[in-house]
Amino acid sequence: MPTTPALPISGIIVGERHRRDLGDIAGLAKSIDEVGLLHPIAVTFDGHLIAGERRLRAVELLGWKTIPYTPIPINIDQIVRGEFAENTCRQDFTLSEAVAIKRTLEPLEKAAAKERQREGGRRGGEGSGKLPEASKGNAADKAARATGMARRTLEKAEAVVDAAEAEPEKYGPLLAAMDKTGRVNAPFKRLKVMQQAERIRAEPPPLPGRGPYRVGTIDIPWAYEPDGDADRAAHRGAWPYPTITIEQACALPVGSIMHDDSILWLWVTNFILARGLHLPVLRAWGFEPKTIVTWEKDSTSTGIWLTGQTEHVVMAARGKPLVTLTNQTTLLRGPVRDHSVKPREFYDLVESLCPAARYADLFSRYRHNDKWDCHGDEAPANPSNMPDTPAFLRRAAP
Numbered sequence: 590m591p592t593t594p595a596l597p598i599s600g601i602i603v604g605e606r607h608r609r610d611l612g613d614i615a616g617l618a619k620s621i622d623e624v625g626l627l628h629p630i631a632v633t634f635d636g637h638l639i640a641g642e643r644r645l646r647a648v649e650l651l652g653w654k655t656i657p658y659t660p661i662p663i664n665i666d667q668i669v670r671g672e673f674a675e676n677t678c679r680q681d682f683t684l685s686e687a688v689a690i691k692r693t694l695e696p697l698e699k700a701a702a703k704e705r706q707r708e709g710g711r712r713g714g715e716g717s718g719k720l721p722e723a724s725k726g727n728a729a730d731k732a733a734r735a736t737g738m739a740r741r742t743l744e745k746a747e748a749v750v751d752a753a754e755a756e757p758e759k760y761g762p763l764l765a766a767m768d769k770t771g772r773v774n775a776p777f778k779r780l781k782v783m784q785q786a787e788r789i790r791a792e793p794p795p796l797p798g799r800g801p802y803r804v805g806t807i808d809i810p811w812a813y814e815p816d817g818d819a820d821r822a823a824h825r826g827a828w829p830y831p832t833i834t835i836e837q838a839c840a841l842p843v844g845s846i847m848h849d850d851s852i853l854w855l856w857v858t859n860f861i862l863a864r865g866l867h868l869p870v871l872r873a874w875g876f877e878p879k880t881i882v883t884w885e886k887d888s889t890s891t892g893i894w895l896t897g898q899t900e901h902v903v904m905a906a907r908g909k910p911l912v913t914l915t916n917q918t919t920l921l922r923g924p925v926r927d928h929s930v931k932p933r934e935f936y937d938l939v940e941s942l943c944p945a946a947r948y949a950d951l952f953s954r955y956r957h958n959d960k961w962d963c964h965g966d967e968a969p970a971n972p973s974n975m976p977d978t979p980a981f982l983r984r985a986a987p
Contacts, residue, residue, distance in 0.1 A: 595655040601630075601645065602637045611643050618647040629657040683768035684746040691743050695729060745777040752780055759783070786913050786944035800846030802962075803910065804939060805949035806854040806902075808929060809838050809870075811861050835866050839873035843951065847874075850908035852943045856931070857901050860893070867903055876905035884921045884932065902935070910943070917942050930955045 626648065630641030638645065641658075648656050733740040746767065753764035760780065767776040789803060812832035847853060853876050857867045862881075871878055882902050890897040902921075923932025936957035939948065950956075953963035963969050 594658060594660070596632060596636075596658045597655050598645065598649060598653060600636055601632060601656075602635075603642060603645070604637055611646060614643060614646050614650060617643055618650040621647050622651055626657055629659045632658045632660060634660055684742075684771065684773055685750050685764060685768050687738055687743060688747045688750045691729075691733065691747065694731070742773055745773045749773065749776050749780055752784070782911065782913055785911055789911060789944045790946060792946045800949065801848040801851070802846060802945065802947060802949040803848045803851050804853075804943040804945040805843075805847055805851070805951060806856070806931075806935075806939065807843065807951040808856040808931065808954075809833065809952060811838075811858055811866075835870060838870045841874070844874040844876075844907075846949065847907070848910075850910045851906070852910045852912070853905045853907075854939060855903045855905060857903055859897065859899065859901070862901050862903075871903070871905045876907045878903050878905045880904050880919060882919050882921050882935075882938070884923065884935070886923075886925050888925045902931075912942050913944060914942065927954065933957065936961070 621644070626644060628641070628644070630644055631639040633639060645656060729744075730740055733743050749760070749763050749767050752760040760783070763776040763780055767773055810832045812834050843853070853871070853874070855867055855871060861867055868878065880903075882904065884900045884902070886898050886900065888898075917938055921932065921935055921938060923934035926932070940960070945960075948961045950961050950963045950968070952965040953961075953968040954965070956963050956969040
Protein backbone atom coordinates (compact mmCIF):
# COMPACT_ATOMS: atom_id res chain seq x y z
CA MET A 590 0.00 0.00 0.00
CA PRO A 591 1.59 3.30 -1.10
CA THR A 592 2.58 5.74 1.60
CA THR A 593 1.30 9.33 1.44
CA PRO A 594 4.28 11.65 1.02
CA ALA A 595 5.05 14.13 3.81
CA LEU A 596 6.20 17.71 3.40
CA PRO A 597 8.18 19.84 5.87
CA ILE A 598 5.70 22.29 7.37
CA SER A 599 8.31 25.05 7.29
CA GLY A 600 8.41 24.85 3.49
CA ILE A 601 4.66 25.28 2.88
CA ILE A 602 3.63 28.65 1.44
CA VAL A 603 0.23 29.66 2.79
CA GLY A 604 0.02 33.04 1.03
CA GLU A 605 -3.06 35.32 1.07
CA ARG A 606 -6.04 33.38 2.39
CA HIS A 607 -9.70 34.37 2.33
CA ARG A 608 -10.63 32.57 5.52
CA ARG A 609 -10.03 34.69 8.59
CA ASP A 610 -11.97 32.74 11.19
CA LEU A 611 -10.39 29.27 11.46
CA GLY A 612 -12.74 28.09 14.16
CA ASP A 613 -11.79 25.66 16.94
CA ILE A 614 -8.22 24.71 16.00
CA ALA A 615 -7.52 23.28 19.47
CA GLY A 616 -10.49 20.92 19.12
CA LEU A 617 -9.32 19.80 15.69
CA ALA A 618 -5.79 19.24 17.05
CA LYS A 619 -7.19 17.04 19.81
CA SER A 620 -9.13 15.00 17.25
CA ILE A 621 -6.04 14.55 15.03
CA ASP A 622 -3.97 13.56 18.06
CA GLU A 623 -6.50 10.89 18.96
CA VAL A 624 -7.38 9.40 15.54
CA GLY A 625 -4.65 10.73 13.26
CA LEU A 626 -4.80 12.95 10.18
CA LEU A 627 -7.48 11.33 8.05
CA HIS A 628 -7.01 13.57 4.99
CA PRO A 629 -3.72 15.00 3.67
CA ILE A 630 -3.52 18.64 2.85
CA ALA A 631 -3.37 19.68 -0.84
CA VAL A 632 -0.29 21.58 -2.06
CA THR A 633 0.90 22.69 -5.49
CA PHE A 634 4.14 21.36 -6.93
CA ASP A 635 5.86 24.61 -5.92
CA GLY A 636 4.69 24.39 -2.31
CA HIS A 637 1.59 26.67 -2.24
CA LEU A 638 -1.22 25.48 0.04
CA ILE A 639 -4.48 24.79 -1.78
CA ALA A 640 -6.69 23.25 0.91
CA GLY A 641 -6.18 22.26 4.54
CA GLU A 642 -5.10 25.38 6.44
CA ARG A 643 -7.06 24.32 9.53
CA ARG A 644 -5.37 20.91 9.53
CA LEU A 645 -2.00 22.58 9.00
CA ARG A 646 -2.51 24.91 11.98
CA ALA A 647 -3.75 22.02 14.11
CA VAL A 648 -0.69 19.83 13.52
CA GLU A 649 1.56 22.85 14.10
CA LEU A 650 -0.13 23.13 17.49
CA LEU A 651 0.75 19.48 18.08
CA GLY A 652 4.40 20.17 17.25
CA TRP A 653 4.55 18.20 13.99
CA LYS A 654 7.47 19.04 11.70
CA THR A 655 6.05 17.39 8.57
CA ILE A 656 2.52 16.76 7.28
CA PRO A 657 1.10 14.30 4.74
CA TYR A 658 0.14 16.06 1.53
CA THR A 659 -1.18 15.49 -1.94
CA PRO A 660 0.81 17.31 -4.67
CA ILE A 661 -1.49 18.88 -7.29
CA PRO A 662 -0.57 20.78 -10.48
CA ILE A 663 -2.96 23.72 -10.12
CA ASN A 664 -3.17 27.49 -10.79
CA ILE A 665 -4.20 30.40 -8.55
CA ASP A 666 -7.81 30.24 -9.79
CA GLN A 667 -8.05 26.65 -8.60
CA ILE A 668 -6.36 27.53 -5.30
CA VAL A 669 -9.24 29.87 -4.52
CA ARG A 670 -11.81 27.30 -5.60
CA GLY A 671 -9.99 24.58 -3.68
CA GLU A 672 -9.99 26.67 -0.52
CA PHE A 673 -13.73 27.23 -0.95
CA ALA A 674 -14.48 23.53 -1.52
CA GLU A 675 -12.33 22.57 1.46
CA ASN A 676 -14.00 24.94 3.86
CA THR A 677 -17.61 24.58 2.81
CA CYS A 678 -17.31 20.97 3.91
CA ARG A 679 -15.89 21.95 7.30
CA GLN A 680 -16.97 25.40 8.42
CA ASP A 681 -19.04 27.96 6.57
CA PHE A 682 -17.33 31.06 5.26
CA THR A 683 -18.42 34.35 6.73
CA LEU A 684 -20.03 36.68 4.22
CA SER A 685 -16.99 38.96 4.21
CA GLU A 686 -14.77 35.96 3.43
CA ALA A 687 -17.08 35.04 0.54
CA VAL A 688 -16.74 38.63 -0.70
CA ALA A 689 -12.95 38.28 -0.60
CA ILE A 690 -13.20 35.14 -2.75
CA LYS A 691 -15.57 36.92 -5.14
CA ARG A 692 -13.09 39.77 -5.52
CA THR A 693 -10.35 37.30 -6.39
CA LEU A 694 -12.39 35.16 -8.79
CA GLU A 695 -14.21 37.91 -10.67
CA PRO A 696 -11.16 39.46 -12.36
CA LEU A 697 -9.84 35.98 -13.10
CA GLU A 698 -13.12 35.10 -14.81
CA LYS A 699 -13.03 38.34 -16.81
CA ALA A 700 -9.46 37.72 -17.89
CA ALA A 701 -10.31 34.14 -18.87
CA ALA A 702 -13.30 35.35 -20.90
CA LYS A 703 -11.09 37.78 -22.83
CA GLU A 704 -8.59 35.01 -23.50
CA ARG A 705 -11.38 32.75 -24.79
CA GLN A 706 -12.54 35.54 -27.10
CA ARG A 707 -9.02 36.00 -28.42
CA GLU A 708 -8.67 32.25 -28.88
CA GLY A 709 -11.97 32.10 -30.73
CA GLY A 710 -10.84 34.92 -33.00
CA ARG A 711 -7.62 33.10 -33.80
CA ARG A 712 -9.52 29.95 -34.67
CA GLY A 713 -12.38 31.36 -36.66
CA GLY A 714 -11.44 34.75 -37.95
CA GLU A 715 -13.99 36.98 -36.25
CA GLY A 716 -14.98 34.13 -33.97
CA SER A 717 -18.17 32.08 -33.94
CA GLY A 718 -19.16 33.11 -30.44
CA LYS A 719 -19.71 29.48 -29.48
CA LEU A 720 -17.92 28.81 -26.22
CA PRO A 721 -17.77 25.63 -24.12
CA GLU A 722 -20.73 25.40 -21.76
CA ALA A 723 -18.49 25.70 -18.67
CA SER A 724 -17.07 29.00 -19.89
CA LYS A 725 -20.38 30.76 -20.47
CA GLY A 726 -21.91 33.28 -18.10
CA ASN A 727 -21.23 36.66 -16.57
CA ALA A 728 -18.08 36.88 -14.45
CA ALA A 729 -20.06 38.05 -11.41
CA ASP A 730 -22.49 35.14 -11.77
CA LYS A 731 -19.67 32.63 -12.08
CA ALA A 732 -17.88 34.07 -9.05
CA ALA A 733 -21.12 33.80 -7.09
CA ARG A 734 -21.60 30.19 -8.12
CA ALA A 735 -18.06 29.42 -7.04
CA THR A 736 -18.86 30.61 -3.52
CA GLY A 737 -22.20 28.83 -3.42
CA MET A 738 -24.13 32.05 -2.79
CA ALA A 739 -26.63 34.04 -4.81
CA ARG A 740 -25.15 36.89 -6.80
CA ARG A 741 -27.44 39.47 -5.14
CA THR A 742 -26.46 38.22 -1.68
CA LEU A 743 -22.79 38.70 -2.51
CA GLU A 744 -23.45 42.14 -4.01
CA LYS A 745 -25.16 43.26 -0.80
CA ALA A 746 -22.39 41.77 1.31
CA GLU A 747 -19.76 43.51 -0.81
CA ALA A 748 -21.53 46.86 -0.33
CA VAL A 749 -21.30 46.38 3.44
CA VAL A 750 -17.63 45.36 3.19
CA ASP A 751 -16.84 48.36 0.96
CA ALA A 752 -18.45 50.77 3.41
CA ALA A 753 -16.70 49.20 6.41
CA GLU A 754 -13.33 49.39 4.68
CA ALA A 755 -13.87 53.05 3.77
CA GLU A 756 -15.20 54.14 7.19
CA PRO A 757 -14.56 51.37 9.74
CA GLU A 758 -15.65 53.36 12.77
CA LYS A 759 -19.03 54.17 11.24
CA TYR A 760 -19.83 51.01 9.31
CA GLY A 761 -17.62 48.39 10.97
CA PRO A 762 -20.42 47.31 13.35
CA LEU A 763 -22.60 46.46 10.34
CA LEU A 764 -19.86 44.19 8.97
CA ALA A 765 -19.44 42.52 12.37
CA ALA A 766 -23.19 41.94 12.63
CA MET A 767 -23.31 40.49 9.10
CA ASP A 768 -20.51 38.01 9.77
CA LYS A 769 -21.84 37.08 13.20
CA THR A 770 -25.37 36.28 11.99
CA GLY A 771 -24.50 35.08 8.50
CA ARG A 772 -27.33 37.26 7.18
CA VAL A 773 -26.93 40.24 4.94
CA ASN A 774 -30.38 41.81 4.49
CA ALA A 775 -30.64 43.66 7.80
CA PRO A 776 -27.07 45.10 7.75
CA PHE A 777 -27.47 46.05 4.09
CA LYS A 778 -30.78 47.82 4.74
CA ARG A 779 -29.24 49.62 7.70
CA LEU A 780 -26.31 50.66 5.50
CA LYS A 781 -28.65 52.14 2.88
CA VAL A 782 -30.53 54.10 5.55
CA MET A 783 -27.30 55.44 7.07
CA GLN A 784 -25.95 56.47 3.66
CA GLN A 785 -29.21 58.15 2.71
CA ALA A 786 -29.22 60.00 6.02
CA GLU A 787 -25.72 61.29 5.26
CA ARG A 788 -26.88 62.55 1.87
CA ILE A 789 -29.85 64.35 3.46
CA ARG A 790 -27.64 66.00 6.08
CA ALA A 791 -25.34 67.20 3.29
CA GLU A 792 -28.15 68.80 1.28
CA PRO A 793 -28.06 72.58 0.76
CA PRO A 794 -29.88 73.97 3.80
CA PRO A 795 -33.34 75.46 3.29
CA LEU A 796 -33.70 79.21 3.25
CA PRO A 797 -33.79 80.31 6.90
CA GLY A 798 -37.36 80.73 8.00
CA ARG A 799 -38.84 79.68 4.68
CA GLY A 800 -38.09 75.97 4.23
CA PRO A 801 -38.77 73.51 2.93
CA TYR A 802 -37.75 71.74 6.14
CA ARG A 803 -37.48 67.96 6.31
CA VAL A 804 -38.00 68.04 10.07
CA GLY A 805 -39.91 70.45 12.28
CA THR A 806 -41.29 70.75 15.80
CA ILE A 807 -44.22 72.89 16.88
CA ASP A 808 -45.56 73.79 20.32
CA ILE A 809 -48.96 75.34 19.67
CA PRO A 810 -50.38 77.54 22.47
CA TRP A 811 -53.47 75.35 22.72
CA ALA A 812 -56.65 76.88 24.07
CA TYR A 813 -57.19 74.93 27.26
CA GLU A 814 -60.94 74.26 27.42
CA PRO A 815 -61.99 72.15 30.40
CA ASP A 816 -65.57 70.95 30.43
CA GLY A 817 -68.10 73.49 31.68
CA ASP A 818 -68.26 77.26 31.31
CA ALA A 819 -67.26 77.94 34.90
CA ASP A 820 -64.10 75.84 34.58
CA ARG A 821 -63.31 77.43 31.23
CA ALA A 822 -63.63 80.94 32.58
CA ALA A 823 -61.58 80.12 35.66
CA HIS A 824 -58.75 78.62 33.58
CA ARG A 825 -58.70 81.31 30.89
CA GLY A 826 -56.95 83.74 33.19
CA ALA A 827 -54.36 81.20 34.26
CA TRP A 828 -52.29 81.41 31.10
CA PRO A 829 -49.87 84.35 30.67
CA TYR A 830 -49.93 84.08 26.88
CA PRO A 831 -52.65 84.10 24.20
CA THR A 832 -53.97 80.76 22.98
CA ILE A 833 -55.42 79.67 19.65
CA THR A 834 -58.43 77.53 18.89
CA ILE A 835 -58.45 74.28 16.93
CA GLU A 836 -59.87 76.12 13.92
CA GLN A 837 -57.09 78.72 14.11
CA ALA A 838 -54.48 75.99 14.40
CA CYS A 839 -55.85 74.22 11.30
CA ALA A 840 -55.54 77.48 9.36
CA LEU A 841 -51.82 77.92 10.15
CA PRO A 842 -49.80 77.43 6.90
CA VAL A 843 -47.38 74.99 8.55
CA GLY A 844 -47.46 72.64 5.58
CA SER A 845 -46.16 75.37 3.29
CA ILE A 846 -42.71 75.44 4.91
CA MET A 847 -42.34 71.64 5.20
CA HIS A 848 -40.73 69.29 2.66
CA ASP A 849 -42.90 66.86 0.70
CA ASP A 850 -41.11 64.06 2.61
CA SER A 851 -40.96 65.32 6.17
CA ILE A 852 -41.48 64.65 9.86
CA LEU A 853 -43.37 67.02 12.16
CA TRP A 854 -43.32 66.75 15.94
CA LEU A 855 -46.46 68.28 17.49
CA TRP A 856 -46.55 68.92 21.24
CA VAL A 857 -49.93 68.22 22.84
CA THR A 858 -51.36 68.43 26.34
CA ASN A 859 -53.17 65.54 28.00
CA PHE A 860 -56.43 67.42 27.43
CA ILE A 861 -55.83 67.77 23.68
CA LEU A 862 -54.55 64.22 23.29
CA ALA A 863 -57.39 62.59 25.24
CA ARG A 864 -59.96 64.24 22.98
CA GLY A 865 -58.07 63.68 19.72
CA LEU A 866 -58.16 67.40 18.96
CA HIS A 867 -54.71 67.26 17.36
CA LEU A 868 -55.86 64.96 14.56
CA PRO A 869 -57.77 67.51 12.42
CA VAL A 870 -54.89 69.96 12.88
CA LEU A 871 -52.26 67.54 11.59
CA ARG A 872 -54.40 66.49 8.65
CA ALA A 873 -55.11 70.09 7.73
CA TRP A 874 -51.34 70.52 7.37
CA GLY A 875 -51.03 67.31 5.32
CA PHE A 876 -49.57 65.04 8.01
CA GLU A 877 -50.61 61.71 9.49
CA PRO A 878 -49.77 60.75 13.10
CA LYS A 879 -47.37 57.80 13.45
CA THR A 880 -46.51 57.43 17.14
CA ILE A 881 -46.36 59.32 20.43
CA VAL A 882 -43.42 60.11 22.72
CA THR A 883 -44.24 60.80 26.37
CA TRP A 884 -42.13 63.20 28.41
CA GLU A 885 -41.85 62.07 32.03
CA LYS A 886 -41.24 65.26 34.00
CA ASP A 887 -39.30 65.56 37.23
CA SER A 888 -41.97 67.79 38.78
CA THR A 889 -45.76 68.05 38.79
CA SER A 890 -48.26 70.67 37.71
CA THR A 891 -51.93 71.43 38.30
CA GLY A 892 -54.40 69.19 36.50
CA ILE A 893 -58.17 68.86 36.18
CA TRP A 894 -58.65 65.15 36.87
CA LEU A 895 -55.12 64.14 37.87
CA THR A 896 -51.98 66.01 38.83
CA GLY A 897 -49.96 66.47 35.67
CA GLN A 898 -46.49 64.94 35.35
CA THR A 899 -46.35 64.09 31.66
CA GLU A 900 -46.52 65.84 28.31
CA HIS A 901 -46.70 64.27 24.89
CA VAL A 902 -45.36 64.94 21.42
CA VAL A 903 -46.95 63.34 18.38
CA MET A 904 -44.60 62.22 15.62
CA ALA A 905 -46.38 62.80 12.29
CA ALA A 906 -45.23 62.31 8.72
CA ARG A 907 -46.09 63.07 5.14
CA GLY A 908 -44.58 61.54 2.02
CA LYS A 909 -41.71 59.15 2.59
CA PRO A 910 -39.36 60.68 5.17
CA LEU A 911 -36.27 58.87 6.43
CA VAL A 912 -35.72 57.88 10.06
CA THR A 913 -32.55 56.35 11.53
CA LEU A 914 -33.93 54.14 14.27
CA THR A 915 -31.40 52.69 16.72
CA ASN A 916 -32.30 52.57 20.42
CA GLN A 917 -34.76 55.47 20.63
CA THR A 918 -37.96 54.74 22.57
CA THR A 919 -41.34 56.34 23.23
CA LEU A 920 -40.27 57.41 26.73
CA LEU A 921 -38.49 60.74 27.14
CA ARG A 922 -36.91 61.74 30.42
CA GLY A 923 -35.70 65.26 31.05
CA PRO A 924 -35.95 67.99 33.69
CA VAL A 925 -38.55 70.73 33.58
CA ARG A 926 -37.07 74.13 32.74
CA ASP A 927 -38.72 77.46 32.07
CA HIS A 928 -42.40 77.63 31.18
CA SER A 929 -43.11 75.69 27.95
CA VAL A 930 -39.40 75.13 27.26
CA LYS A 931 -38.93 71.54 26.14
CA PRO A 932 -36.08 69.38 27.46
CA ARG A 933 -32.76 69.27 25.65
CA GLU A 934 -33.14 65.50 25.50
CA PHE A 935 -36.07 65.98 23.10
CA TYR A 936 -33.96 67.86 20.57
CA ASP A 937 -31.22 65.25 20.86
CA LEU A 938 -33.84 62.59 20.11
CA VAL A 939 -35.09 64.42 17.03
CA GLU A 940 -31.59 64.91 15.63
CA SER A 941 -30.65 61.26 16.20
CA LEU A 942 -33.82 59.92 14.59
CA CYS A 943 -34.54 62.41 11.81
CA PRO A 944 -31.65 63.53 9.56
CA ALA A 945 -31.90 67.04 8.13
CA ALA A 946 -29.70 69.88 6.95
CA ARG A 947 -31.73 72.31 9.10
CA TYR A 948 -34.53 71.92 11.65
CA ALA A 949 -37.52 74.20 12.20
CA ASP A 950 -38.78 74.95 15.73
CA LEU A 951 -42.14 76.75 15.61
CA PHE A 952 -43.45 78.75 18.58
CA SER A 953 -39.96 78.22 19.96
CA ARG A 954 -38.61 79.39 23.30
CA TYR A 955 -35.18 77.77 23.11
CA ARG A 956 -32.38 77.27 20.55
CA HIS A 957 -30.79 73.85 20.89
CA ASN A 958 -27.84 74.52 18.56
CA ASP A 959 -27.06 76.22 15.27
CA LYS A 960 -28.85 73.50 13.28
CA TRP A 961 -32.20 74.87 14.45
CA ASP A 962 -34.16 77.79 12.97
CA CYS A 963 -36.30 79.12 15.80
CA HIS A 964 -39.57 80.89 14.98
CA GLY A 965 -42.08 82.66 17.15
CA ASP A 966 -42.42 85.94 18.99
CA GLU A 967 -40.81 84.41 22.07
CA ALA A 968 -38.05 82.62 20.16
CA PRO A 969 -34.36 83.28 20.84
CA ALA A 970 -32.70 85.86 18.60
CA ASN A 971 -31.97 84.48 15.14
CA PRO A 972 -28.84 85.10 13.05
CA SER A 973 -28.83 88.33 11.07
CA ASN A 974 -29.63 86.53 7.81
CA MET A 975 -32.87 85.08 9.25
CA PRO A 976 -36.05 86.77 7.96
CA ASP A 977 -38.46 88.27 10.44
CA THR A 978 -40.76 85.90 12.27
CA PRO A 979 -43.56 84.83 9.90
CA ALA A 980 -46.81 86.58 10.68
CA PHE A 981 -48.63 83.38 11.54
CA LEU A 982 -46.17 82.75 14.38
CA ARG A 983 -46.73 86.13 16.01
CA ARG A 984 -49.26 86.26 18.80
CA ALA A 985 -51.29 89.15 20.01
CA ALA A 986 -51.06 90.18 23.64
CA PRO A 987 -53.12 88.01 26.00
